Amino acid sequence: MLKLERVAKKYKGAGRYAVHYLDLDIPRGEIFGFLGPNGAGKTTTIKMIVGLLEPDQGKIQVNGFDVTEDPVGAKRSCGFVPDNPELYPRLTGIEYLNLMGDVYQVPGDLRKKRIDYYLNMFELTGAVGDLIQSYSRGMRQKLALTGALLHNPPLFILDEPMVGLDPKSSHLFKEVMREHVREGNTVFFSTHVLEVAEKFCDRVGIIHNGKLIACGTLEELREQSQQEDSSLEKIFLQLTEEGERP
């Protein structure tokens, strides 16, 4: 579903690569957690997948579409929620959702059904006629999530989805992601919350200084770090500290 081959990105004027020849292969029906310390290259990777940044080298394929060759096809297969969803503040919630529905060409009946479903779930029905500028961060995140799921994307990408959410919303987000995968889709998300990744993901990848230093199920990571019965937190700390050593 998502394939990255030798993907590299260096920002102008930066000394080192933000993403250093990254390889990833994520099959359909998987929840993949993308972990890493601040500045490791998680958001840069995500931005390249969704077409907000152009890789300097390498190839990214989403649902068989090459992100550089056929960006429209690749984007059609994606739903994306950024870490701090900056949505047009002077649109109302429903205007935003209609815009998403139009662009992704979601038929009217199906659109209405999905919008009603998610708005009810996120308790946004009463606010959907308000301007987005009046929404809290959590409300904006829920609205962005609803918009991103309207076309039932084969690949659902979220950047730090749990940041700023209350426990109930966080639980709902996880439920939505699980449900999306049960329908045969794939979820790729970055997070700092290791507990979530541990309990929730089928596989995790750890990126550090732009390089993928570990990738696999929790068991595979334990083997890789030679720490039996360790928590993901310990494994993460050990691997990233090893990555720091020259």
Next chain:
Amino acid sequence: MRNRLWSVYLSLLNMQYGVSVLRHRYLKERRRLWELLLLTVTLIPFGVIMFRFFWSMAEMLFVGGLGLGQPHVALVYGAVMASLITLFFGFLSVLSAFYFSTDLELLVTLPLSSTEILLVKFAVVLTGKYAINLLILLPFWLRYGILAKAGVGYVISAVLVFLLLPVIPLLIASVIMVLLMRVVNLSRHRDKLTLIGGLLVVGLSIGFQVWLSTNVGEGDPQQMLELLLSQTEGLVRAVGRVFPTAIWAARAMAQAHTLQGWLNFGLLAGASLLGLGALMFIGKRVFLASILQGFEASKGSAGKRRAKGTVKSRPVLGTLSLLEVRLFLRDPNYALNGLVGYVMFPILFAVSLFTQEFTGSPLELLATLELPSMFIFGVIVLYVTAMVAMSMIPSTTFSREGKYLWFVRSLPLKLEEVILSRALAAAGVNLVGCLVGVLPMAYLARWQWGSVLLGVLLGALLSLVWAVSLILWDLRRPMLDWVNPIRAVKSNLNAVVGLAASMVLVGALGVISFRLSQGSSAWLVPVLLGLVGLALAAVNYYVLQRFGRKQWRQIEGGM
């Protein structure tokens, strides 16, 4: 330790004009230095032309005024012009700085009183006005100083007057806007009312000033001349009627060596202080309340909007065009700046028409002017084309999105769809705006409706093609890192270059079309304009294919 208000002032000034960003970009990173070069190359000829124009005007007024014993009418004229420009642009600057800048949410949390916030904001806007005033006043004052062989007193007085001159017009704009916003922010339809109120205030102030200035010589010309000659400073008073403080400013400078001069300076300073006191008085009572009300106003109307909140399907191009129109019109910063031209030009024309001395009705005179149909056609086409650039909708389309640009870029859209939808939105708004001026004019002047219709149609097409050119220009390097949204329009090089290019294009086409329309080859006017449209479309297509897509992929920022 710096005074806290001074510190806030410097920080706001920095944010308003992006001083740190520019310093970092040009001095530290040494990126995009060519922009500075382009800006210099664009602005220097403009500055030189303006300087020479004002210089000659000052000389002409000095010589003319000298004959009536009032050479300082040159100073009055310069001061009036500077004051009017400060007042007119002051409305827009005050509205943006006082009510729509993103720093307000931070400022109200600081231990600053309502009056202090207002004072600092006022100072920041005022600082910006000095730059514009310098361009107008320097040639006037230099020329006068040289011709009058003025001394040191004149120079000292000029510096002090320069500092005070924009205060009163800006105070007037501030007081009106503070009061207007107090009323507007109480309403559910805050943005709509701000736009309508802002346009009304600007329109009325222009109309009033033009009416005053064109009525300087009202009545029998012979009688007026005698009055100007017989009264001490008759001419000075007549010119100064438009903005009376200009008389004090001019006298303070022209008579700087006398007590009389300094008394006039005292009047100017006293009036400025009184005005500032009035603003602070009003501000203390309504400014903070108005801002806080504004923070709330965006929420209050849920019930009303919910009723409209229905699921609706539209074609992609339509939905994207609608998005562009909504985002533009719902932000008073953009809407006011973009739409003001559509109101201003018809008002200027109407007021000047109805205040001229005609024998008979001006409407009848207008109707008897039998203008060639191709002339009318050309005027309409070029007006519609010029105004699409004046609105700045296309030339700032990506810049205005700033941190929200990630959204459109992450959607499965072809760049052609993005550009065409924005061009359609710009051309659509422009067409409606232009019809506000064109239709009444066509009716009053009894223009042939065939020419008008054809002019509007070709104007719409040419403006659409030109809008695409301007959008591609903004795509080249959109200005995405702004804090105050008004910067995306007013401090945007893309908008400046777009305007300059439009002036050159429309000016050149205007001259050629005018010549053609006078002779037997008038039929060439639509051919010429049509061919120019086709040529522009071809250039747009080439630029889009050659550079556009690459640039769209490579934009960094906007998130």
